[in-house]
Amino acid sequence: MSTVAPAVQPVLPAADDRPEFENVKSWKAPIALGVFTVFAFVLLVVFGREGVSTMRLSTTSDLIQLPDLELPTRMTGIVISVLLLLIAGVSVWLVQSRRKVPIWLIAVFAVLFLIGFLVWAAAGESIPVPGLLFGSLSLAVPLIFGALGGVISERVGVVNIAIEGQLLAGAFTSAMVASLTNQPILGLVAAMFAGVLVSMVLASFSIKYFVDQVIVGVVLNVLVIGVTGFLYSQVMAPNAALLNQPPRFERINIPLLSEIPIIGPVFFRQTLIVYIMYVAVALVYYGIFHTRWGLRLRSVGEHPQAADTVGINVARTRFWNVSLAGAIVGLGGAYFTLGSVGAFGKEMTAGAGFIALAAVIFGRWDPIRATLAALLFGFASNLQNVLSIIGSPVPSEFMLMLPYLVTIFAVAGFVGMSRGPAASGKPYIKS
Amino acid sequence: MSATQGPITESGTPATPDPEQPSRWNQAFREITTGNAIISVLAVVLALFVGGIMIAFTNDGVQEAAGYFFSRPGDLLREVWNSVAGAYSALFQGSVYNFRRPSFAAGIKPLTETLTFATPLIMAGLGVALGFRVGMFNIGGRGQMLIAAALGGWVGFAVDLPYGLHMVAALVAGVLGGALWGGIVGLLKARTGAHEVITTIMLNYVAFYLVSYLLREGFLKTPGSNNPKSPATKATAVFPDLLGSTYSLHFGFILAIAATIFTWWLLSRSNLGFQFRAVGLNPHAARVAGISVKRIYVYAMLFSGGLIGLAGINQVLGTTTSGFGAGLDSGIGFDAITVALLGRSKPWGVFAAGILFGAFKAGGFSMQAAEGVPIDIVLVVQSLIVLFIAAPPLVRAIFRLPAPGSAPRRALPNVSQEVAAK
Numbered sequence: 001m002s003t004v005a006p007a008v009q010p011v012l013p014a015a016d017d018r019p020e021f022e023n024v025k026s027w028k029a030p031i032a033l034g035v036f037t038v039f040a041f042v043l044l045v046v047f048g049r050e051g052v053s054t055m056r057l058s059t060t061s062d063l064i065q066l067p068d069l070e071l072p073t074r075m076t077g078i079v080i081s082v083l084l085l086l087i088a089g090v091s092v093w094l095v096q097s098r099r100k101v102p103i104w105l106i107a108v109f110a111v112l113f114l115i116g117f118l119v120w121a122a123a124g125e126s127i128p129v130p131g132l133l134f135g136s137l138s139l140a141v142p143l144i145f146g147a148l149g150g151v152i153s154e155r156v157g158v159v160n161i162a163i164e165g166q167l168l169a170g171a172f173t174s175a176m177v178a179s180l181t182n183q184p185i186l187g188l189v190a191a192m193f194a195g196v197l198v199s200m201v202l203a204s205f206s207i208k209y210f211v212d213q214v215i216v217g218v219v220l221n222v223l224v225i226g227v228t229g230f231l232y233s234q235v236m237a238p239n240a241a242l243l244n245q246p247p248r249f250e251r252i253n254i255p256l257l258s259e260i261p262i263i264g265p266v267f268f269r270q271t272l273i274v275y276i277m278y279v280a281v282a283l284v285y286y287g288i289f290h291t292r293w294g295l296r297l298r299s300v301g302e303h304p305q306a307a308d309t310v311g312i313n314v315a316r317t318r319f320w321n322v323s324l325a326g327a328i329v330g331l332g333g334a335y336f337t338l339g340s341v342g343a344f345g346k347e348m349t350a351g352a353g354f355i356a357l358a359a360v361i362f363g364r365w366d367p368i369r370a371t372l373a374a375l376l377f378g379f380a381s382n383l384q385n386v387l388s389i390i391g392s393p394v395p396s397e398f399m400l401m402l403p404y405l406v407t408i409f410a411v412a413g414f415v416g417m418s419r420g421p422a423a424s425g426k427p428y429i430k431s
Numbered sequence: 432m433s434a435t436q437g438p439i440t441e442s443g444t445p446a447t448p449d450p451e452q453p454s455r456w457n458q459a460f461r462e463i464t465t466g467n468a469i470i471s472v473l474a475v476v477l478a479l480f481v482g483g484i485m486i487a488f489t490n491d492g493v494q495e496a497a498g499y500f501f502s503r504p505g506d507l508l509r510e511v512w513n514s515v516a517g518a519y520s521a522l523f524q525g526s527v528y529n530f531r532r533p534s535f536a537a538g539i540k541p542l543t544e545t546l547t548f549a550t551p552l553i554m555a556g557l558g559v560a561l562g563f564r565v566g567m568f569n570i571g572g573r574g575q576m577l578i579a580a581a582l583g584g585w586v587g588f589a590v591d592l593p594y595g596l597h598m599v600a601a602l603v604a605g606v607l608g609g610a611l612w613g614g615i616v617g618l619l620k621a622r623t624g625a626h627e628v629i630t631t632i633m634l635n636y637v638a639f640y641l642v643s644y645l646l647r648e649g650f651l652k653t654p655g656s657n658n659p660k661s662p663a664t665k666a667t668a669v670f671p672d673l674l675g676s677t678y679s680l681h682f683g684f685i686l687a688i689a690a691t692i693f694t695w696w697l698l699s700r701s702n703l704g705f706q707f708r709a710v711g712l713n714p715h716a717a718r719v720a721g722i723s724v725k726r727i728y729v730y731a732m733l734f735s736g737g738l739i740g741l742a743g744i745n746q747v748l749g750t751t752t753s754g755f756g757a758g759l760d761s762g763i764g765f766d767a768i769t770v771a772l773l774g775r776s777k778p779w780g781v782f783a784a785g786i787l788f789g790a791f792k793a794g795g796f797s798m799q800a801a802e803g804v805p806i807d808i809v810l811v812v813q814s815l816i817v818l819f820i821a822a823p824p825l826v827r828a829i830f831r832l833p834a835p836g837s838a839p840r841r842a843l844p845n846v847s848q849e850v851a852a853k
Contacts, residue, residue, distance in 0.1 A: 205818065218768050220818075223815065226808065227811055229805065229810065395644055400640045404633040
């Protein structure tokens with residue numbers, strides 16, 4: 001579970017088989033912070049750029065207009081490098097005195113690093129901050145739904161590689177049903193059904209026939225890509241006007257909240273699906289950790305024998321919760337067709353399900369952390385979009401690569417031995 | 432399902448309660464109908480049947496005939512038969528033997544196409560299967576193939592070496608590239624415990640953008656061209672054709688056979704392979720037995736990446752020698768996972784699965800061209816085959832075959848071991 005400290009491994013080469021104690025000094029975080037600090041110093045100070053970076057904090061339609069933030073590029077870089085160095089120093093001191101580096105310190109480090117990079121990249125240009133964040137959230141929505149489904153499914157003990165398939169099935173069905181009925185709400189419901197359908201195949205094969213869950217997941221992805229691709233070419237594309245022109249959700253501005261500077265335009269001028277997402281994140285978090293349903297779900301995922309002993313029906317709990325996970329992921333699929341793109345396209349999810357899976361593991365099977373990880377992915381993708389508009393000093397390929405590199409570093413450096421639910425991936429054979 | 436529960440309770444009972452033997456035919460019948468082979472065949476049949484339903488349902492002629500089904504039901508049946516049989520015969524003629532061609536030499540060409548398509552699938556499938564046997568899930572086929580193609584391809588077009596030696600050098604560079612990209616994953620898992628599913632997915636993207644950049648501005652760029660495509664491989668490095676220039680089958684297929692033999696030897700005859708399997712079955716027990724699990728993770732990913740790298744370099748030196756782009760893997764990295772699953776992570780199983788999927792790929796293109804059936808149906812059939820093969824009780828229930836446990840005096844292991852393909 002997430003409260004258990006990650007098993008720490010000393011970096012000593014001979015320590016391979018040493019028993020792992022809780023208070024062994026883990027130098028991973030300071031080393032990672034140090035590497036990033038050096039990187040920031042080289043980029044922001046050594047290769048520092050002259051000029052003024054402008055951060056536009058308000059959109060033109062805001063009631064409260066904030067003035068643009070103008071930062072001298074090189075000076076900001078120096079200040080941020082010093083701050084990063086300080087945090088790295090604090091982390092060294094913490095580990096030296098056998099304490100853990102708190103997660104919020106790492107978060108502050110990450111935010112400072114990002115700001116430093118943004119200011120460096122925007123020398124002589126201006127970056128629309130609300131637009132950047134708004135786009136990040138939009139890109140992250142399907143990832144968050146996918147990650148929530150993944151968290152539920154894995155917490156109950158079924159590895160869900162089929163997130164990609166559930167997203168794609170949701171996207172296809174919602175486009176078709178919404179186009180036929182001209183009702184985006186019905187499309188949303190249909191997407192949930194499609195996700196549940198994929199989930200039920202996953203659940204019945206892995207729970208009833210004890211097929212390896214990873215196998216079923218991978219195969220289901222291929223199956224859904226095949227079925228939707230086939231139906232798209234055979235049925236949908238020839239009748240696109242009838243079947244593939246779904247009405248899109250309108251943006252809803254929430255009164256008052258949508259007028260808060262920066263936060264308002266980003267979070268409260270969204271479509272219905274995004275508001276559903278906020279509720280879903282909160283509900284899943286509360287449900288998993290603070291209700292009887294969540295306790296049962298986690299116990300089945302951690303120790304099915306024990307759960308069975310106290311009278312919980314393991315197979316049934318797994319089946320219905322995996323189905324629920326499918327419904328949530330299906331909503332994320334609907335966002336592709338009813339929220340962002342506006343029509344179905346072959347393989348339009350383009351690996352989002354796998355990124356969501358990475359967010360689940362990155363977020364250590366915790367709904368809130370997984371959401372944050374998904375937001376990070378969304379931010380990184382959108383950063384590249386924004387920087388390519390203002391003319392990024394780095395080749396765009398490296399910008400696009402950045403989120404994935406950061407994830408590797410983060411997973412290797414901060415998350416480390418991530419431990420999933422103990423019984424995840426194992427069929428429960430009642431004997 | 433009662434069939435799945437039966438053997439578990441019976442496995443503990445002493446064998447041969449009844450001394451009388453049934454007839455040999457009866458026994459042979461039972462062995463055939465309860466064996467793995469029949470399940471595989473029936474799974475293929477079942478998958479093709481479902482695919483046929485989809486083809487028939489979406490066919491225009493069938494839909495038209497369905498409109499007046501009650502006046503002339505024969506029309507509907509004929510249309511269904513025409514659409515399904517047409518599609519599958521096109522699939523067969525595009526992958527095995529084309530009866531419309533005049534001579535045997537021309538008619539057999541589709542089979543050589545099948546083997547050409549199968550070559551990278553077998554190589555990459557072996558890599559994924561090797562990972563499975565060590566308990567690691569290598570989704571990084573795409574990245575490993577790209578890096579292999581970048582390094583090996585560079586040796587192939589930029590270095591001047593005599594014929595033969597050049598090919599070997601490019602091959603080695605490619606395999607090393609794949610092994611390097613896989614080895615990073617193994618090293619990260621061993622050193623920091625980073626989950627290989629995340630790191631392989633992330634490295635896929637990193638490799639894709641890295642190679643895209645190199646093709647656009649780096650050392651893979653074709654001089655004087657704005658196309659993000661590498662220069663053509665030099666003739667000294669290109670794989671020789673196996674059956675002359677009329678067929679596309681090249682030396683890569685021999686390499687695929689060699690890779691299969693090597694993987695078989697590695698896994699079932701070598702010391703390292705024993706450690707691989709031990710770690711895959713139970714890492715804790717392996718560690719207690721004195722195997723350095725972390726070292727094995729690194730080695731396994733090196734070999735896995737190397738085999739997938741072979742698939743990458745095969746594409747550059749054999750299949751498309753006119754230069755490659757960043758889309759060179761064309762889904763092979765992911766197809767390899769299904770191939771490895773269908774082959775149950777056993778080297779010769781992967782070989783057979785690779786050829787079957789190669790046939791679907793070769794036939795799928797001609798089916799799309801001849802009958803207008805989208806090639807995506809091939810994905811549906813492929814995934815259904817794997818799904819059905821992974822769940823023997825389901826196939827038995829559909830065809831009403833006897834379950835292994837119901838055979839007289841044969842105490843069989845419980846069903847979960849049988850389906851554990853990983």
